[in-house]
Amino acid sequence: PTTLDNSGILNFAGGHSNTADAEDITVIEPDLEVLKTVEVGGDGDADGDAGDSVTYTIIIQHTGDSETDAFDVTFADHIPDEITGLSMSVVDENNDDVTADFDLSGNDVSMGAPIDMPETRTFTITVTGTLAADVVPSQSISNTASVQWQSLDDTHNQNGSVNERTGAGGDNNYSDSDSADITITSVTVAKSLVDTEISDDAQNPDLIDEAGVNERLEVIIGEEATYEVVITMPEGNMDGATLVDDLDAGLAIQRIDVVTPTGDLASTIALDNVTYTTEMIGGHQRVTFALGDLTNGDDNGGAETLTLRYTVLVLNDDGNNSGDTLNNSAQFNFTGGSSNVDSAEDITVIEPVISTVKTINGVAEPGESSVEVGDVVKYTVVLTNTGNAAAYEVTALDTLAPGTSYFTDGTHLPSASAGGIGITDNGDGTILITSGADGWDLAEGASVTITYFAQVGAAYFDSTYGTTAANLVNSVDADWSSNDDTTSLTSSGLDRIYDDGANGHHYTVDGTQDDDPAVFNINYDGSIGDTVFFDADHSGDLSAGDTGITNLGVTLTADV
Structure with a gap:
């Protein structure tokens, strides 16, 4: 409080009187406050959606610092237009109904006329209504109640003069206000991985040695993964709605499987015929699902959901390799707002790798130390x-050593440790080794052992191969694929073919571990020099007493 004092003295020619001092006076002031709260849906908080009840409680009272009555009190509050069907009641400190002293005109609440408020006077105003159908998720609805008052009764002769303190501003600070905010419930999305196309061995009954399993969170090149996004929508309108999914590089959408709305959720488009567009953003695919103008008009006090299930493909791109993790994230957008961003579980790329070991098991003729013609x-x-990961359609191409050819008869038969074997002589020095219609299917860690035969031909002695002993090398190269031939993706060329880019396949490298050589040595039994002689001493070699024979031709013949 401010204390005021004054004193007086009489001055005259040649002197003055004593100083007279009256009693101090203390300035006292009224101090009001307005307190505003809001409850939505009757559950004690300020969050809700369209159709929910709204209750504002506004209290006008003196603060603890107030020291006197307040005069000509006025009050104003514009209830937001998003609140419809308003009604009002007012009670005083005695709980007497004084609603008649207040006015509700449209969405404006005020006092019917200025009211004087003694220090004990209190007003409690209750305004109820309903959130309108066109509120937007995540919208914030705020409003402010304000009160002003004056220091003098209107009967005072200074009332209305510049000497009276009001709430006009500046030093006239007799005013107070308080706000209450309503938040419309947000849209939320929850994204999950439903399944991957190959998730157990039961789908691969032909696998040899099923030691490895393509699990739910593992994918091979060309495999599909199915995702589900559940959009939870409060009651209200969501115009221009879209679901945007950013796929990691290496994934591409294939199709929408199903769209399922609940309750009275409606759209300006047919939700059973949702379409999508794609665009490349920074090397990855962005998918936008167009959902139209959505309305959740089901006034049941709860949210509704829209569920989208769709399938993506693990691409046969150079950037997709074993150990890479792939993901995607989805967000719901609409005019004026958006949801959270949610991601599903990571999926990990796995790949088959075929390693080849080739050995030569010596000659087929017992007792021989080197390979000869016909062996x-x-x-x-x-x-x-x-x-x-499992390897499918595993085959091998053997490039035979020079001068040799694939050989089989009643006692020299090709064999395989599993699955049977088939060998095709391509007629160009190579043989294709396979099993059944398309090769072996090998689970992770599985192997197959193959045996077959080749024969050394007389053609080796042709000038093409030289005239000295030599090492003969042949090598075998394996090819395989990432997907079983029972899936639709294999026939459409979407799986990965590991054949070093042969036949125009996109993936050009399958490593060097699938290529292994085998070597054998061939020696000649003898040679013919440039002299024909009579071996007089029967030594077997040309010696001093031997006589040469001239003008003689020699013809060599051999059985092969």
Whole structure:
């Protein structure tokens, strides 16, 4: 409080009186406050959606610092237009109904006329209504109640003069206000991985040695993954609605599987015929699902959901390799707002890798220390899947050593440790080794051992191959694919073919571990020099007493 004082003295020619001092006076002031709260839906908080009840409670009272009555009190509050069907009641400190002293005109609440408020006077105003149908999720609805008052009764002769303190501003600070905010419930999205196309061995009954499993969170090249997004929508309008999904590089959408709304959720488009567009953003695919203008008009006090289920493909791109993790994230957007961003579980790329070991098991003729014309050699090839995914359609191409050819008869038969074997002589020095219609299917860690035969032909002695002993090399190269031939993706060319880019396939590298050579040595039994002689001493060699024979021709013949 401010204390005021004054004193007086009489001055005259040649002197003055004593100083007279009256009692101090203390300035006292009225101090009001307005307190405003809001409850939505009757559950004690300020969050809700269209159709929910709204209750504003506004209290006008003296503060603890107030020291006197307040005069000509006025009050104003514009209830937001998003609140409809308003009604009002007012009670005083005695809980007497004084609603008649207040006015509700449209959405404006005020006192019917200025009211004087003694220090004990209190007004409690209750305004109820309903959130309108066109409120927007995440919208914030704010409003402010304000009160002003004056220091003098209107009967005072200074009332209305510049000497009276009011709430006009500046030093006239007799005013107070308070706000209450309503938040419309937000749209939320929850994204999950429903399943991947190959998630257990039961889908691969032909796998040899099913030691490895393509699990739910693992994908091979060309495999599909299905995702689900559940959009939870409060009651109200969501115009221009879209769901945007940013796929990691290496994923591409294939189709929408199903769209399921609940309750009275409606759209300006047919929700059973939702379409999408795609665009490349920074190397990854962005998918935008057009959902139209959505309205949740089901006034049941709860949200509704829109569920989208769709399928994406793991692309046969150079950037997709074993150990890579792939993900995507989705967000719901509409005019004036958006949801949270949510991601599903990561999926990890796994790949098959075929490693080849080839050995030559010596000659097929017992007792021989070297390979001669007509001999048959035996090859053993072990194909092992050293990757972390099943390998399908595993075959091998053997480039035979010069002067040799594929050989089989009643006692020299090709064999395989599993699945049977088929060998095709391509007629160009190569043979294709396969099983059944399209090759072996090898689970992670599985292997197949193959044996077959080749024969050394007389053609080796042709000038093409030289005239000295030599090492003969042949090599075998394996090819395979990432997907079983029972899936639709294989026939459409969307899986990965590991064949070093042969036949125009996109993926051009399958490593060097699938290529292994085998070597054998061939020696000649003898040679013919440039002298024909009579061996007089029967030594077997040309010696001093031997006589040369001239003008003689020699013809060599051999059985092959």
